[in-house]
Amino acid sequence: MSRILPGLLAPVLLTALAAGQTDFQPRQGEPLRLLSAADLALFFEGQAAFNTPLPEADGLGPIFNDGSCGNCHSHPAIGGSSTRTVTRFGKAATGGLPFDPLLSLGGTLRQEQALSQPCEEVVPPEATVTTERLTPITFGAGLLTAISDADVLNNQLAQPSGYFGAVSTVSPLEGGPARAAKFGWKGGVATTMSFSIDASLNEMGLTSVFLPQENAPNGNAVTLSNCDAVSDPEDAPDVNGRTRIDKFTNFQRFLAPPPQTPQSGTSGEALFDAVGCGVCHTSSAYVTQPTAWPALSGVSIKPYSDFLLHDMGALGDGFVEANASETQMMTRALWGVGSRTALLHDGSATGGSFGTNVDTAIQAHDGEGAASKLAYNALTAGDQALVVAFLRSLGRAEFDYEADNDVDEFDWFFIRPDFTGPLGSFTPDDPGALSDVDQDGDFDLADFAVTQRAYTGNL
Numbered sequence: 001m002s003r004i005l006p007g008l009l010a011p012v013l014l015t016a017l018a019a020g021q022t023d024f025q026p027r028q029g030e031p032l033r034l035l036s037a038a039d040l041a042l043f044f045e046g047q048a049a050f051n052t053p054l055p056e057a058d059g060l061g062p063i064f065n066d067g068s069c070g071n072c073h074s075h076p077a078i079g080g081s082s083t084r085t086v087t088r089f090g091k092a093a094t095g096g097l098p099f100d101p102l103l104s105l106g107g108t109l110r111q112e113q114a115l116s117q118p119c120e121e122v123v124p125p126e127a128t129v130t131t132e133r134l135t136p137i138t139f140g141a142g143l144l145t146a147i148s149d150a151d152v153l154n155n156q157l158a159q160p161s162g163y164f165g166a167v168s169t170v171s172p173l174e175g176g177p178a179r180a181a182k183f184g185w186k187g188g189v190a191t192t193m194s195f196s197i198d199a200s201l202n203e204m205g206l207t208s209v210f211l212p213q214e215n216a217p218n219g220n221a222v223t224l225s226n227c228d229a230v231s232d233p234e235d236a237p238d239v240n241g242r243t244r245i246d247k248f249t250n251f252q253r254f255l256a257p258p259p260q261t262p263q264s265g266t267s268g269e270a271l272f273d274a275v276g277c278g279v280c281h282t283s284s285a286y287v288t289q290p291t292a293w294p295a296l297s298g299v300s301i302k303p304y305s306d307f308l309l310h311d312m313g314a315l316g317d318g319f320v321e322a323n324a325s326e327t328q329m330m331t332r333a334l335w336g337v338g339s340r341t342a343l344l345h346d347g348s349a350t351g352g353s354f355g356t357n358v359d360t361a362i363q364a365h366d367g368e369g370a371a372s373k374l375a376y377n378a379l380t381a382g383d384q385a386l387v388v389a390f391l392r393s394l395g396r397a398e399f400d401y402e403a404d405n406d407v408d409e410f411d412w413f414f415i416r417p418d419f420t421g422p423l424g425s426f427t428p429d430d431p432g433a434l435s436d437v438d439q440d441g442d443f444d445l446a447d448f449a450v451t452q453r454a455y456t457g458n459l
């Protein structure tokens with residue numbers, strides 16, 4: 001793949017973007033800009049709820065996976081991912097019988113902790129298939145919810161031959177019409193609120209008016225009645241009329257999308273598209289629908305997913321869930337991926353450098369993902385490194401040379417020598433592009449003025 005093309009395109013794109021861009025992008029875990037003061041207060045109230053252990057008296061357990069959303073969604077900021085996985089179990093299709101989620105035995109999600117030992121849930125002997133599920137980020141969740149179904153359907157219609165992406169339409173747990181799912185490794189959840197309801201019960205044991213029944217340990221109602229001391233539904237409104245689920249939802253709804261620096265024009269992104277990654281991890285922008293919140297409406301975002309189910313062959317996890325078959329998975333949005341230390345639904349691409357983990361993840365692409373993997377493998381090592389550099393830019397904020405989601409004295413060490421003044425020039429592939437806030441191909445005083453506000457110190 002020639003690198004002349006992006007070289008020619010870059011100045012055009014950069015000029016187009018420069019006009020609007022006068023500030024650094026919010027970092028991972030920060031609220032959307034342009035929220036009203038009241039909504040910003042809801043964000044911080046929700047952030048505290050998301051990150052505070054749920055007391056037993058308020059509904060934790062009797063079986064659960066962890067005590068707060070933030071215990072799992074923590075990296076590189078509250079609301080993020082982690083290497084934490086949870087276990088699913090079920091019974092694979094055999095002898096003409098379909099996949100069995102073993103609901104009567106507590107499937108498919110195992111709750112691995114219990115308030116008291118007799119209630120503990122185990123993987124039952126009937127299970128013939130298990131998988132781990134990795135914790136994804138929740139950044140930008142409100143924006144993803146505001147992508148229209150028509151846009152997702154258009155992705156399906158635009159699939160080239162050989163791709164069979166399918167929209168996963170599901171009903172929100174809070175009510176309202178069925179919608180195209182954006183969340184979950186198998187595309188089982190349509191809205192931010194639905195995931196808050198689902199995770200409250202299934203990860204923490206918090207019942208609500210939407211899901212008022214506790215999970216019985218391995219489906220055993222007697223064990224449950226011996227272990228469950230709090231009456232349902234547990235999630236009650238506070239003095240302001242807001243439940244915990246309302247608060248979790250507010251926090252996630254108002255989370256900014258992960259930044260991307262540079263925002264466009266890297267050779268790696270052009271190569272990513274050229275080898276076919278962008279068929280599923282679509283690199284074109286979505287513009288969100290009108291919503292009740294101006295900060296979420298009409299916003300241009302690049303999550304790098306078509307939000308379709310694809311048959312991933314051997315990368316499938318063997319589970320039937322919502323609309324997904326054993327081998328179908330939803331294209332994982334890649335925004336924020338540059339900060340991740342574990343990849344893939346089971347977290348199996350982990351333990352190495354970012355580049356090694358990405359390579360492991362790519363090599364696991366099978367089924368509809370196989371052709372782009374082979375095309376990637378045919379690139380030169382140098383071009384592969386450019387693709388990895390592009391993936392590293394997803395989640396990276398301006399001036400964050402260390403890629404640790406802050407701007408401190410260690411970044412300063414790199415920032416300083418990159419100053420070019422107005423006569424300088426570099427391409428989006430050069431390190432200096434990290435300091436080029438207005439994306440006009442230099443690092444001058446206009447960009448430098450932003451460093452002061454972007455500076456966080458060591459968080």
Ligand code: HEC
Nearest residue numbers: 065066069072133134135183184185195196199200203248
């Ligand atoms: C024990 C760890 C753990 C806890 C606690 C937890 N989560 Fe999660 N979260 C996960 C895992 C694992 C997934 C992937 C689920 C799947 O698709 O199977 C996930 C997925 C999500 C997603 C979907 C993200 C996406 O893009 O697919 C959202 C939103 C979410 N969680 C919100 C919450 C909220 C809100 C809470 C607290 C009520 C919470 N989580 C508690 C581990 C956890």
Ligand code: HEC
Nearest residue numbers: 276277280310329330331332343344345361368369372376
């Ligand atoms: C057919 C659609 C498709 C194509 C083409 C595709 N992917 Fe994916 N990609 C997926 C799906 C689905 C997942 C989630 C896989 C899973 O369940 O673990 C994924 C996951 C990933 C992940 C891990 C993300 C995470 O959060 O763990 C990376 C990195 C990735 N893809 C990069 C690429 C690159 C690079 C290419 C091109 C070489 C590519 N993908 C091509 C569908 C695709």
